[in-house]
Amino acid sequence: xLKLGDVVLAHVQYTDTFEVKIRPAVVLFEEYGNVVIAGIxxxxxxxxIALKKEEGAVQDSVxxxxxxxxxxxxxxxxxxxxxxxxxKKVVVDELVKKLS
Numbered sequence: 876x877l878k879l880g881d882v883v884l885a886h887v888q889y890t891d892t893f894e895v896k897i898r899p900a901v902v903l904f905e906e907y908g909n910v911v912i913a914g915i916x917x918x919x920x921x922x923x924i925a926l927k928k929e930e931g932a933v934q935d936s937v938x939x940x941x942x943x944x945x946x947x948x949x950x951x952x953x954x955x956x957x958x959x960x961x962x963k964k965v966v967v968d969e970l971v972k973k974l975s
Contacts, residue, residue: 880902913940940973
């Protein structure tokens with residue numbers, strides 16, 4: 876079962892194209908076989924939450940809370956690592972700010 880803070884590789888389809896790519900993402904929650912994820916990018920110029928190599932990322936990256944997807948659990952190909960409790964709190968706090 877996937878949980879908040881799991882960093883995964885997932886097949887995602889972007890809204891501006893029909894192309895499906897395997898991309899890293901952070902799990903926000905999983906329910907009934909659907910997984911809500913936030914995309915991760917290596918483009919450090921983009922706004923978001925910093926995710927450092929020292930935290931487990933392949934390279935310094937950014938968690939993009941404005942790129943949220945719902946994917947079927949079967950589209951998650953691999954779990955890479957889990958965020959620390961502190962980083963999960965940052966993700967949740969930033970998400971709540973965006974929803975307020």
